[in-house]
Amino acid sequence: MTDNAGSGTGAQVEETRRGGFSSRRVFILAAVGSAVGLGNIWRFPYVAYENGGGAFILPYLVALLTAGIPFLLLDYGLGHRFRGSAPLSFARARKRIEGLGWWQVLICFFIAVYYAAVLAWALRYTFFSVNKAWGDDPEAFFFEDFLHLGDPGVAMEFTPGVLVPLLVVWVALIVIMALGVQRGIGTIAMIFIPILVIAFLALVVQALMLPGAGGGLNALFTPDWGALLEPGVWAAAFGQIFFSLSIGFGIMITYASYVKRKTDMSGSAMVVGFSNSGFELLAGIGVFAALGFMAQASGVAVGEVASDGIGLAFVAFPAIISEAPAGAVLGVLFFGSLVIAGLTSLISVLEVVISGVRDKFEMSRTTATLAVVIPTALVSLVLFSTTSGLYVLDIVDHFINQFGILAVAVISMLVLAWGVRLLPELARHLNHRGSIPLGRLWKVLVGVVAPVALLYVLIRQLITDISAPYEDYPAWMLATFGWGVVVGVVILAALASLAPWKSQTRLDLTEEEVR
Template sequence: MTSETVQERGKWESKTEFILSVAGAIIGLGNVWRFPYLCYKNGGGAFFIPYILFLVTCGIPLFILETSMGQYTSQGGIMCWRKICPLFEGFGYASQLILLYGCISYMVILAWAFLYLFSSLSGELPWATCNNTWNTDACVVLNSFNTTANWTSPLNMSSSVLEFWQRRVLNTSTGIDALGNIRWDLALCLLLVWIICYFCVWKGVKSTGKATYFTATFPFVMLVLLFLRGITLPGALHGIKYYLRPNPARLADPQVWMDAGTQIFYSYAICLGCLTTLGSYNKYNNNCYRDSLYLCLLNSGTSFISGFAIFSVLGYMSQKQGIDISTVSESGPGLVFIVYPQAVTLLPWPQVWSVCFFTMIILLGIDGQFAGLESIMTSLTDIYPSQMRKGYRRELLLVLLSAVCFVLGLFFVSEGGPYILQIFDHYVCSGPTLLLMAIFQSLIIGWIYGAERFCNNIEDMIGYKPLPLIKLCWLYVTPLICSGTLAFLILRYSPLRFNNSYVYPWWAYWIGRFLSSSSLVMIPVVMICKLARGKGTLWQRIKTSCQPADDLPVMTKEMADITSTPLDCKGGKNSNN
């Protein structure tokens, strides 16, 4: 093969690679640091009622939709929409832009985890003492401090764990307008993360599929170890009861239902194009419908089991220090970088358990990130196949993309970086953005392309149609529930604050709104461009732009002979026949 030969798109070498890649993409930090906290906060076992409802009506239908669409079209997150319904190709651009923003920002969390991992290899955990240069006179080691006050600041003192996080790792400035210096140790950790992601993606599915054999399986080994160690600790049962104790009265609070819905979107990687990309490398007759159901069960099951691993340790921590468990249970970075590091200091061989925990956190996060990076590269390669699949052009573009993202990531590891990270987290990958994407996606497939037609496409691939409930969700249930959830979030809107105290300047909010709208605006912009380049009347251009591409897989006559949609955008029988 010469260097200028156009390479084939490629397929997964085995079904296992696809399963592990999708599992790595959807099972991440949200399963460990968000679900257990939401479960305990929102009624314990009663929280499973709204969670399962949103899973069945939104999570699973959209998961099946995206995976099946990728497999049917054999295209990534952008070109699949050009094949299915060209008028809404902008939906693909929007999802890939969100992924790009996510890659830039969430890599920083992995850099934090690497810094903790390297610190765990020392003779003594640096956050377990107050004899360090970053400690203040108010520092106290909580594992030897018997108090019933708030564990984070007893008697106006500061815990050694909190000071390590705030003063050693972040050293946060006074505000977003004071970026300060770059934390070069974090910058080197960030560089390491990008190098690892690059080599996991540089050969496409050939390298991505092989990498997931380790990155997607080893976190489960670590989770099982932490689970077994946690349930054997004194006080573990107390923590587990706190985690699961049902409180049905909490179901009367609408916020509980909103938390359940946003958790589904947060942890299932839907509306981002990742699932479409990974599904596009499947063989045409792979049973993507069954795979999707199993993967959804695996994701939710992992969230459930991780709650036992986390709250058993928190129960031990609560009993050891003589404080209520509600004072040590947190969500997000507070759990990973403050609460759990504090908990391991109370265990025998704390360095071992700290290494296990942060190794799990890194691997949970990193395979999700390189899946997103692979999705971006696949989308670009599918748009320009003859140019991007020659020689080393794909690898060179990946180097350039990784380098640019790393340079932009340096802003996030500055002293003002945490303020910027929260802006990205709140506005880019937030509930409203994903809910809007889910509404658009359901309406496009359900009403414009046609839910019946899409069910026939799936039947052509796997031999049978999905359950009628899935079709009903695409048509009615998913867009209605997502619209109601979006309306509630808008009504409950409150300005973003950092640590519940710092108020951002006005221009920071506008930056956030720009980040949020920059992705969504791609949808109408591409629609206008498509219609402007079309021929005929406006209605003729709309109808033509809604027609599926002629080079989609040819179905049997029985499956292609389906009725048109109310908008008459399906073109009657499949034009391929």
């Protein structure tokens, strides 16, 4: 650690070097862009449908208020108070917990590797929608003609239809990330988040006008109050809130570090939290209105056509687009929305890695961007533009989300609350400029309620995956791309925390510097 003499000037130089958002509005748009991703569109509607329909809104709101927003405030407090990337913020809080920040950085690296592939698929399908290139069998087209999916395994046969759009995605990301926090991330958020809202509103309006839309909405919102007595429904609500808000794996810590010192962070958290949930509700309406049309056209119940994830986006929706009036417009709006939502989320994930590397090794913005994005892109291109890419993606996504993000979130909350007892300091910092006072209730929610709820979700999933192989994939694939990735992240995080900081990186900040 270096001496703090002349710290005011040092702090100004550091902020100039790292960059920052020009205003609170830009920060909120960027944070909303990170939170609103593919999961809002293709995961929330199905989770709600499967867990009580309209009744699910109650546990969902409880989870938002008791875990989601409190955890979001924890991330904001840590990043804004200690003015650094996830590793630097944890190191400045207490040097011995720096490894938690690198755990989050490595999780973001693996997410970026596969998330870009889904973004590339959505980009290609935006153009496919114009002439409905998938023909009469969208399922066969996606798995066979587009992905050329083979048997589970690692096949090094490249698929040009995936390789080209994936390469386009990574080139665009290099340019955006090299431009910096305001010119790159901030500008993209200011332009694309309003476009996303307008496009998705247009999609919802068109979906609501389809025949059978009412049946889909009835299926989604008809409450099953008995579901509220099932622990699994509450676990699903907490899991959905946690994954949809981009909390617990460094994104909001990093973004908060780019915000001006006098910003109202607690008020910003409420805006971001409720904006994200509002978009999820809007996505539910649009998706199930379209599924209602599909069910009526097929003469089946909505439950028979309802799905989530990749099946919803690249099989069910193309089938809907093929049958719907003005289907090409519906398709461009849907897949275009996926591209924008995926892009803003992927940018935030990459920024966690770039920011961590910049802070640790004192690199310039351009150097850090190239050092991070080029290797990430190469891994992504090698793994996910091949005939086995979908299998690897599914395994990595499942394990890194369930046992990477959830685990580090629970551990970081418990460490910050009980290990280093940092919550009172963060509460004072957030209250200094915040419009919503944080007191004992917030500390209880962050230190007890949220970690207990997420620990329950984690244990349930752990029991499930130990009792039976995930999706019956070969044991070697689960060991390599599943458990191996999870354990590897923890080991690499510990090793990264042992590397010394550059002498000019100041791990001590005065109270005056953070105010």
